[in-house]
Amino acid sequence: MSTVEFARNLSDHPASDDQRAEILKNPGFGNYFTDHTVVIDWTEGEGWQNARVEPYGPISLDPAASVFHYGQEVFEGLKAYRHADGSVRTFRPEKNAERINTSAARLALPQLPVELFVEAVKLLVEVDQAWVPSGDGEALYLRPFMIATEAFLGVRPSKEVSFRVIASPAGNYFGGELHAVPIWLSQNFARAGHGGTGEAKCGGNYAASLAAQLEAEAHGCAQVLFLDPTDDNAVEELGGMNVFFVLDGNRLVTPRLNGNILHGITRNSVLQLAKDAGLTVEERKFTIDEWRASVADGSLKEAFACGTAAVITPIAELRSAEGTMVLPATGEDAVWRKIREQLLGIQTGTVEDTHGWLTRLV
Ligand code: PLP
Ligand code: COI
Secondary structure, three states: OOOOOOEEOOOOOOOOHHHHHHHHHOOOOOOOOOOEEEEEEEEOOOEEEEEEEEEOOOOOOOOOEHHHHHOOEEEOOEEEEEOOOOOEEEEOHHHHHHHHHHHHHHOOOOOOOHHHHHHHHHHHHHHOHHHOOOOOOOEEEEEEEEEEOOEOOOOOOOOEEEEEEEEEEEOOOOOOOOOOEEEEEOOOOOOOOOOOOOOOOOHHHHHHHHHHHHHHHHOOOOEEEEEEOOOOOEEEEEOOEEEEEEEOOOEEEEEOOOOOOOOOHHHHHHHHHHHHOOOEEEEEOOEHHHHHHHHHOOOEEEEEEEEOOOEEEEEEEEEEOOEEEEOOOOOOOOHHHHHHHHHHHHHHOOOOOOOOOEEEOO
């Protein structure tokens, strides 16, 4: 355990039971926030200090804080799930803790002890546990993030940093009921390049995806597929999700971790669950040409997106400047559906957690 003590300054105007119930009827994704936030400050001289839970609210920062100018920021995303016995659990939080540190190292931000990350998440969920929804496919989305707060315009790593966790009740990322989604193929923009920040979870990667996202929206798509134009147009990932393909019904293919794409925790878990189910798993280069050829010859049966926010969402079609490639419709026995049920079952406590992936929070 870490030795950091968290001070508690609880809100004197939390949402009422009625207000919260109204929000939890249809939370959507990322629209509403709970009553509190956890904060831990860091300075070069003192390290991590001043850990506290405080009422959710605006952050007061100097306009010269380097996060505003040079984007020195990293974040994470994980969920807390309500189980039938009333307990609240989260999924592989130590993986998020490890990943924020990998991202932080790339962005020259400080390392946060894994147990402090998990404690911060646990404290926020404990204080705001009434916000954990219990509906089908719903969870409390947790957003830990680290920002450079020093007021200094020289370009160098900030000597002052703030780590925070906020929480937001969440339903389906794509809105409404689960449905197969159309994806836009980005050919004018790449998300990341070799040696860049592609595999870090930093705000800049998402800012870089937004122009492509606007193109996608203009073509009726909610997500963008990015390629590596320097490597035979190898498929990389979506703006906020990893991608999988099912070939011949029993081979699961996903782009290998090439330095540009995020090491998705859902991706890693899907690979494990697929192996458990006896599927052949291939982490390899998968080009857009192979995608098109495998749809044309009928060997591609399914494609799906996966991530904490998206869970597992089937892809209906790939739209691009050249036209639309419609993917086969999938039935009740689709691979994506079985893996989704298995994964969500573990997360929500209806399927045995044989890998020890859950951590109890409340
Ligand atoms: N790729 C990107 C760019 C993401 O933003 C995310 C979401 O976190 C993922 C992949 C999936 O990662 P995870 O499964 O850890 O949520
Ligand atoms: C998540 O799934 O946690 C993400 O961070 C993706 C989000 C940016 C849509």
